[in-house]
Amino acid sequence: MLQKPRGTRDFLPDEMEQRREIEMRLRKVARNWGYREICTPTFETQELYVLRSGEGIINEMYTFEDKGGRKLALRPEGTAAVIRMYVNEAKVLSKPLRWCYLSDCYRYERPQKGRYRQFWQFGVEQIGADTPAGEAEIILLAYEMLKSTGVRFELHIGHLAPMKHILSELSDADRKAVMALLDKKNFEDLKKYLEGINAAGLYDSLIKLIECKNIDEAIELCNNCGVSSDMPDKDRMKELIAIIDSQKIDYKLNLGIVRGLDYYTGMVFEGFADNLGAENQILGGGSYRLAHLFGGDDTATCGFGIGFDRVMVSLGEVKPASSPTVAVVYTSDVAGYAFTAAKELRSAGINTELNLLDRGIGAQMKYAAKTADYAVVIGAREAEAGTITLKDLKSGEQKECTVADAVQSIL
Structure with a gap:
């Protein structure tokens, strides 16, 4: 008897009805905020994802050559294809663009609870609003969308400006290495690495930054960290947090969020379910600029992705809306x-x-x-x-x- 490929699943009618119920809730909130649904191809040129994430992603993708010898890949995530579509089809449209999508994605990695080789991502992208208000809208929308599903979660909001300021006098290679260790929360190796590049004094500043409880505390820390220049984006960061605070949502300020992806430029945020153990992240997003990599203008963008499968695992059984x-x-x-x-x-x-x-x-x-x-x-x-x-x-x-x-x- 033939079996389904490893890392994929079959969904019987009861489970599909539950999944469609949660999809419908997410779509309803997104549309209510003015975000309209789009769809991109299931496969793209391999080069698209290499430009976005580097050569290392090839080993994580399902790649193939078509009959014309073109190197293609099943999409491993949604953002790159959306920005490629913007550059190809929508550069002349009025800004900001508010788009959302639900895409099945494919990654060749070890399957585990809530993590499969074929998985679904509900994504939101806001293109062309380079303002704290635009960033605040994205965070607040993500919060409302997760709330609509019924999942229990904790939202962490951060900003890369203080981290980048503290590390601004390091070389690009050293800065990336330090941020990678921070992303993995490998503080022991972080301390050794900084000592090895004669920057041991930065360790205490980084640890204190992660422990900051408010923006003013972070700004004061950056002013006294030994870097000669003034920290950029501090006013923008304060304005963003002021808008978020005005909406009385539950969140934790986390200036230790690194996200592990080089293209994030400022605001970053993550969401964690409270019942999934170690693999508990169900949302991630932030501000970034990718359009110029694909032949477009340098356009400010921010967005997020919701790990739909992890949300479903966290929710357990869902009672869908029913009719007789x-x-x-x-x-x-x-x-x-x-x-x-x-x-x-x-x-x-x-x-x-x-x-x-x-x-x-x-x-x-x-x-x-x-x-x-x-x-x-x-x-x-x-x-x-x-x-x-x-x-x-x-x-x-x-x-x-x-x-x-x-x-x-x-x-």
């Missing part, structure tokens, strides 16, 4: 009338199932009890009278009526 289901139970001699009755029920927006097997009335009723809320029973007498017998399968109550009357009773 009707099973039409009938004898074989009145099949035409039964199909007509089913058509009328469906036209009224009622989920309706017809018996398709050679079953007697008793067997049909037994099956209906497992799948439906109501049974519409039709025999020769009902067909001749132009009626049906409507039975409530939960209460056991039943009555003979027209299909139109049955619609009123069900709805």
Whole structure:
């Protein structure tokens, strides 16, 4: 028997209904904030992702050559393709652009709880609003979207300006190495690395920055860290946090967020579920500039991605919105009338199932009890009278009526 590929899943109807329910909640909030849905190809040129993330990502992707010898890759994430689409299709549109998407992505990595080789990401991108207000909107939208799912989470908000200021006198290579160790929270090796490059004095400043409880404390720390220049973006950072604070949301200031990705330029934020153990991050985002890599102008962008699969794991069982289901139970001699009755029920927006097997009335009723809320029973007498017998399968109550009357009773 053939098995599905490792790191992929099959979704039966109950699970799909739960997933669609959460998708619908996310889409509803995004649209309410003015973010419209887009869709990009499942595969792109391999070069797109290499330009975004470097050559190392090739080993993490599903790559292939098409019949024309072109090197292609299944998308490992959503952002690069969205910015490529912006450069190709939407540079002349009025700014800011507010876009959202739900994409299946593919990465060749070790599967684990909530992490698969095929996974889904709900992404949001805001293009062309280089302001604290634009960044604040993205953070607040992410907060509202996660709240709408019912997941329990903690939101961390940070900014890279203080970190970059403290490290500004290091070489690019040393700065990247230090930030990589910070991202992994490997403080022991961080201390050794800084000692090895004669910058041991930075260690205390970095640890104090991570422990800062407010923006003013971080600015004071940067003013006294020994770097000669003034910290850039401090006013912008204060304005962003002031807007966030005005909205009374629950969050933790975390100036130790590094995100591990070179293209983030300022504001960064992350969300963590409280019941997923070590792999508990369900959201990540920030401000970045990618358009110039793909042939566009240097355009300010900010956005985030929600790990949809991890959200579903964190939520556990979800009760989707439901509507009544009707099973039409009938004898074989009145099949035409039964199909007509089913058509009328469906036209009224009622989920309706017809018996398709050679079953007697008793067997049909037994099956209906497992799948439906109501049974519409039709025999020769009902067909001749132009009626049906409507039975409530939960209460056991039943009555003979027209299909139109049955619609009123069900709805």
